[in-house]
Amino acid sequence: MEILDCKGLACPSPVLRTKELIESRTVEAVQILVDNEAASQNVSRFLQSRGFQPDVTSDAGVFTITGNRAESAPASKECEVMSDRQLGLDQARTMVMIATDRIGYGDDTLGKKLMVNFLSTLKEMEGLWRLVFVNNGVKLTVAGAETVPAIQELESSGVSVLVCGTCLTFFDLLDKKKVGETTNMLDIVTSMQVASKVINL
Incomplete structure (x- = not known):
């Protein structure tokens, strides 16, 4: 599992770092750490848009977003050009x-x-x-x-x-x-x- 510590980063850095990670190589599972609810919601929504199933837990102000790639969204796909x-x-x-x-x-x-x-x-x-x-x-x-x-x-x-x-x-x-x-x-x-x-x- 790939882990990104994005605590202390201002919007939209947590989303941009997550995007960079999952687009740079084949990733089946990720865990992103952030320290505010807005970042947690943004990262979760981004992961969902990229075929991951996000699960969020929080402890002492730290939000852990764990994303597992959905079975219906394979990691390796040729780019499809849409009209x-x-x-x-x-x-x-x-x-x-x-x-x-x-x-x-x-x-x-x-x-x-x-x-x-x-x-x-x-x-x-x-x-x-x-x-x-x-x-x-x-x-x-x-x-x-x-x-x-x-x-x-x-x-x-x-x-x-x-x-x-x-x-x-x-x-x-x-x-x-x-x-x-x-x-x-x-x-x-x-x-x-x-x-x-x-x-x-």
Whole structure:
């Protein structure tokens, strides 16, 4: 079993080191050590996306993610080239990145109300593919936020919702997240690359 000690590393380093390991050689089992829950969730999700079955345990603030390659996902495979249609690249993919909990400058109460209205109206946007919340924007996804129902409705309709794990941890909100997947900067950068259009707020 390959072991990676990623304690003390900032996002997205644990995911990048895990990616480097499993792409550099044939790996059937890995064990990754991290020291925060956001990194644990990000590494687990990455391993799962690469055909591993992750299992997480924690002790004294250290999270151990053990990943075993699933039987249905052999370690050695020739690279399969997928068509644009298979990848969904023939369709509009609009990504909206939200880095604030209000819209515009001036009155904060008005700005927050505008954000609620914006998220409630986003379902009318054709080709909406993914919402990404970073910095103060993550506060829109946690318990008590007036915006949670609108975001949940979008997620239920098939829109992907990603929430920055480092940002949640910084604001001590990781346990209060009510909607979306905890994500890392690698996923965010990849999303920007794949999207046909990126809207920043």
